[in-house]
Amino acid sequence: MKTPIVDFVKRYAESDISRFHMPGHKGKAHLGCEALDITEIDGADVLYSACGIIEKSEEYTSSLFHSAHTFYSAEGSSLVIKAMLGIIKSTKKDGERPIILAARNVHKAFIYACALLDLDVEWLFPKHFTHLCTCNLTKEDVKNAICRMSRKPDAVYLTSPDYLGQVQDIRGISEVCRTYDIPLLVDNAHGAYLAFLEENRHPLALGASMCSDSAHKTLPVLTGGAYLHIAKDAPKTFLSQARTMLSLFASTSPSYLILQSLDLCNAYLANGYGKKLADCIEKVESIKKMLDEKGIFYEKSEPLKLVLNAKRCGYTGEELARYLRERKMEIEFSDPDFAVLMFTPENDEKDFTRLENALASLPKREPFREEKPLPIPNVQTALSVRDAVFSPKKTVPVEDAVGKVCASPLVSCPPAVPIVMSGEVITKEAVAWFAHYETALVEIVDGLSNDMILK
Ligand SMILES: Cc1ncc(COP(=O)(O)O)c(C=O)c1O
Secondary structure (H helix, E strand, O other), X not given: OOOHHHHHHHHHHOOOOOOOOOOOOOOOOOOOOHHHOOOXXXXXXXXXXXXXXXXXXXXXXXXXXXXXXXXXXXXXXXXHXXXXXXXXXXXXXXXXXXXXXEEOOOOHHHHHHHHHXXXXXXXXXXXXXXXXXXXXXXXXHHHHHHXXXXXXXXXXXXXXXXXXXXXXXXXXXXXXXXXXXXXXXXXXOOOHHHHHOOOOOOOOOOOOOEEEEOHHHHOOOOOOOEEEEEOOOOOHHHHHHHHHHHHHHOOOOOOHHHHHHHHHHHHHHHOOHHHHHHHHHHHHHHXXXXXXXXXXXXXXXXXXXXEEEOHHXXXXXXXXXXXXXXXXXXXXXXXXXXXXXXOOOOOOXXXXXXXXXXXXXXXXXXXXXXXXXXXXXOOOEOOOHHHHHOOOEEEEEHHHHOOXXXXXXXXXXXXXXXXXXXXXXXOHHHHHHHHHOOOOEXXXXXXXXXXXXXX
C-alpha cells in the first residue's frame, strides 16, 4: 500500500528548500520532528477540500475499512462526532430541530455537538445499570424506544465499544434502524482495530451508516489521528456534506505529523496487521486464563481490553493502578470499581511478562461486600442542551445542587461520560452517582427563572 503523504513530506524535508511559510520553526529541530511538520503548501493538498495526496491516502484507508469514503481528522473523534451530527442536521429540509435517540453513555463530545448544533436528544437507558460508561441495550430496547417517540428520530447513536470494553449488538440494532429508515451512528473511538479481526467486527461491517474511530487509541497513530467512515449504502448527502461539516469545527491548520501518521498506518494495516493482532489477542487471552486460575476477577470485554473487577478482588481500581504503577506499568483508566488496561500489537514481550508477573503475585484479599446498586436516575429535562451550555453558570458542591439545572458536564477525561446532562435537573439520585464517582463539584445554570424551563 502506498503512502503518498509520507512520501511527499519526506521529499520536501530532504529538498533543501528555504521555508518562507508556516510553521514558524521553519523545519529546524527543536523537538526533533519539525522537518516533517509542514503546512498546506503547493502539492501538499488541503484536508477539507482534498483532491491530491490526502484524498489518495484516504482512498487507501477507505479500501481497508470497506467504506464509501473515510475522511481523516487530525483532531480526534471529538471532531468526528461533531461532524457526524452536523451531517445529520444538514439533511433536515423542513427547519425542524433534529432529534437523536442516543444510548446514555455518550462521551462529552456528543453533548458539545448537541449544544453547537442545537439538537434534541431522547435517551436510551439500560435495564440494569452497571457503570456510568456502559449502557447495554438489545435491539428490542431500540425498537420499543423508536415506537414510543412522538416523532421519528433523525439518527440512532451508540457508543461501542465503551470505555469498559462492552460492545453493543450493532448488527441487531442496525437491522432495526434499517426497518425504520433511520441512520445508525456509532462512536467507535475504541474500536478501529475491529475491522482486522479474523471476522470483521467493525460497526461499519455490521450495518452502521457512519462511525468515528480514534485511530490513535488502538492503532499505531499519533494522538489526534481519527477517521470518519461513511458506509457504502449511506445516503449520498452524507458523503457530500462530510468535508464541510468537518471543517465547520476543525482548525484550518491540521497537523501534517498526524496526517503522515494516518497515512503510514495504511501500510501498517495492509502488511500483516491481522496476524499481529491475532497474536496480541492470544497473549491477552493467555493472561486472562492465568487470572481465571488465580481467581482474579475481570469483566468480559472486547479483546484488546483487560477490565479488572477491582472490588471483587478486594481492591479499588485506583489501588490496582497504583500496584501496577509501582511495578513500572501505567494503565488507561481506573475508578473505584475497575482498572482498565489497553493492549495493541505494539506491546512487547517485556510488557506482557511484567503484567503477568505482577498479576500472578497480586496479594489475595477478601472481595468488598456487594454494595447497593446506584439508584436509577429519574431524568427531568428543564432546558435544551444548547440553552444550558450557553447560559450563565456557577460551580457549586454537588450536595447544594439538588433541584438545580446542570449547565455543563464537568467530567474529566477519561472517561468523560457525564452523569447528568446539560439542561437536566440534578436529583438526589444523581448526587449519589456523583458521590460514587468522587465528583465534588458541578456547574449549574445561574439565575434560571421558571419561564425559561421547558414544558
Ligand atoms: C468513547 C469515546 N468517544 C470519543 C472520545 C473522544 O476521542 P478523541 O480523544 O479521539 O477526540 C473518547 C476519548 O476518550 C472516548 O472514550
